[in-house]
Amino acid sequence: MKRKAFLIIGVTAAFAAMATAQTTAKTIIPDDVVFDEYGAVAMSLTGVAGDAANGRKLFANRKLGNCLACHVNSEITEQAFHGEVGPSLDGVADRWNEAELRGILTNSKNTFEGSIMPSFYRTSGFTRPLEKFEGKSILAAQDVEDILAYIRTLTE
Amino acid sequence: MIKPNLQRVASIVTVAALTFSLNAAVASDLVINEEISLTNETAAPAHLENLTTIYSGWNFRKSETQSLQMDDFDNPGMIFVDQAIDQWNVVEGEAGKSCAACHTGGVEEFAGLRAVLPRYDEEAGGIQSMEDYINECRTDRMQADAWKWSESKMTAMTALIGLQSRGMPVNVAIDGDAAEAWELGKEIYYQPVGQLDMACASCHEDNYNTYIRADFLSQGQTNGFPAYRLKNAKLNSIHARFKGCMKNIRATPYKEGSDEFRALELYVASRGNGLSVEGTSVRN
Numbered sequence: 001m002k003r004k005a006f007l008i009i010g011v012t013a014a015f016a017a018m019a020t021a022q023t024t025a026k027t028i029i030p031d032d033v034v035f036d037e038y039g040a041v042a043m044s045l046t047g048v049a050g051d052a053a054n055g056r057k058l059f060a061n062r063k064l065g066n067c068l069a070c071h072v073n074s075e076i077t078e079q080a081f082h083g084e085v086g087p088s089l090d091g092v093a094d095r096w097n098e099a100e101l102r103g104i105l106t107n108s109k110n111t112f113e114g115s116i117m118p119s120f121y122r123t124s125g126f127t128r129p130l131e132k133f134e135g136k137s138i139l140a141a142q143d144v145e146d147i148l149a150y151i152r153t154l155t156e
Numbered sequence: 157m158i159k160p161n162l163q164r165v166a167s168i169v170t171v172a173a174l175t176f177s178l179n180a181a182v183a184s185d186l187v188i189n190e191e192i193s194l195t196n197e198t199a200a201p202a203h204l205e206n207l208t209t210i211y212s213g214w215n216f217r218k219s220e221t222q223s224l225q226m227d228d229f230d231n232p233g234m235i236f237v238d239q240a241i242d243q244w245n246v247v248e249g250e251a252g253k254s255c256a257a258c259h260t261g262g263v264e265e266f267a268g269l270r271a272v273l274p275r276y277d278e279e280a281g282g283i284q285s286m287e288d289y290i291n292e293c294r295t296d297r298m299q300a301d302a303w304k305w306s307e308s309k310m311t312a313m314t315a316l317i318g319l320q321s322r323g324m325p326v327n328v329a330i331d332g333d334a335a336e337a338w339e340l341g342k343e344i345y346y347q348p349v350g351q352l353d354m355a356c357a358s359c360h361e362d363n364y365n366t367y368i369r370a371d372f373l374s375q376g377q378t379n380g381f382p383a384y385r386l387k388n389a390k391l392n393s394i395h396a397r398f399k400g401c402m403k404n405i406r407a408t409p410y411k412e413g414s415d416e417f418r419a420l421e422l423y424v425a426s427r428g429n430g431l432s433v434e435g436t437s438v439r440n
Contacts, residue, residue, distance in 0.1 A: 062369075066369070068369060069368050069369040070368060070369075080370075081367065081369045081370035082367075082369075083366075083367050083368045083369045084366045084367045084368075085363050085366055085367075085368055085373075116354060116358045116359075116362065116363065118351070118352040118353055118354070119353060126349075126350065126351060126353060127347060127348065127349045127350075127353075127407070128349045128350060128402075128407045128408045129349075129350055129351045129406060129407060129408065130350065130351065130403065130406045130407060130408050131408065133350075133351040133406045136351070138351060138352075
């Protein structure tokens with residue numbers, strides 16, 4: 001009885017692993033992201049088009065993007081507190097192209113040296129990360145693509 | 157993408173936020189009980205290269221929070237000071253002593269101590285914080301158990317002793333025997349850490365006077381510690397605050413009472429040399 005249960009779990013796990021492998025086949029791991037000399041990232045991190053509606057949620061989510069912590073964004077009026085640490089993102093899509101914005105989201109330090117902005121898709125090079133975040137990026141690859149799709153709608 | 161009238165509302169909200177931040181930055185004088193005038197803004201000490209003026213964290217708080225600190229009857233931190241006054245006379249430990257047994261001049265003996273701590277202590281061979289001295293008394297002279305760094309009896313006692321220096325300028329030594337630890341503290345202050353990869357300086361030097369979402373960033377001065385925080389309704393030690401900040405940026409904190417935090421405490425205190433010791437401050 002016990003052995004049978006293990007077998008079922010094992011088979012299910014194998015299928016699950018295959019399914020994950022299929023959907024993440026094109027996902028670029030953080031250490032493999034290619035930046036150009038200005039910090040832009042031309043290639044999609046996942047090959048899957050970003051979902052702007054989900055990106056808008058991630059933008060405000062305090063545990064994930066939390067972009068509002070530092071950036072004013074007049075398109076999100078339902079949230080009262082917009083931070084002022086970084087520049088306003090109103091019209092940001094007019095100022096930066098897709099590759100540049102992907103690069104800034106992934107690791108802004110390649111675009112703006114010494115920036116306070118966290119690198120949202122980076123897993124190495126940190127000092128004293130909390131154990132539960134060790135080896136993990138703040139956002140998943142698709143989260144970055146979703147936020148990118150959303151901020152690409154922020155035109156003047 | 158957005159209706160124009162909504163956009164206008166958003167800009168008004170933004171302008172209101174900016175106006176508020178400017179108001180907070182030029183906060184008025186900090187006077188306690190209408191008689192004790194504290195220095196909450198002064199010229200930065202010479203060693204500070206990137207700031208010209210230093211401000212108490214009080215300046216960055218809303219007027220309701222500010223006024224709580226301006227009257228000892230309104231200051232919730234004073235409840236804990238009262239508890240420490242009671243504790244002062246409690247006999248504990250094998251030696252059968254209370255604080256009062258040795259310190260016959262009363263806690264007033266400690267006027268001026270908070271202003272110069274932490275400091276290099278020859279006997280200890282390193283930087284000592286007030287918590288270290290309190291525990292030294294407890295273990296060596298009272299033969300009682302040491303208190304934990306941030307437990308309520310400890311924060312209450314540091315508040316009571318700190319209060320004796322209220323109004324005196326912070327004046328920690330950074331040279332001589334203290335220099336080595338001070339340099340280490342400075343290094344820690346400017347080292348980006350954690351998954352968010354930020355240093356103390358990222359917020360408290362480069363971006364003070366700025367909103368980070370709903371939080372208004374101060375210079376991270378420690379002259380008001382231990383601080384009563386409305387957020388957790390208790391007194392908070394300096395090291396506990398360091399720990400909280402590090403966790404916020406998803407970094408592994410140093411331990412409370414570690415040499416690293418003592419060094420950082422010394423460095424951060426030195427950034428506030430010239431501001432008044434506030435005794436027990438009220439923050440959010």
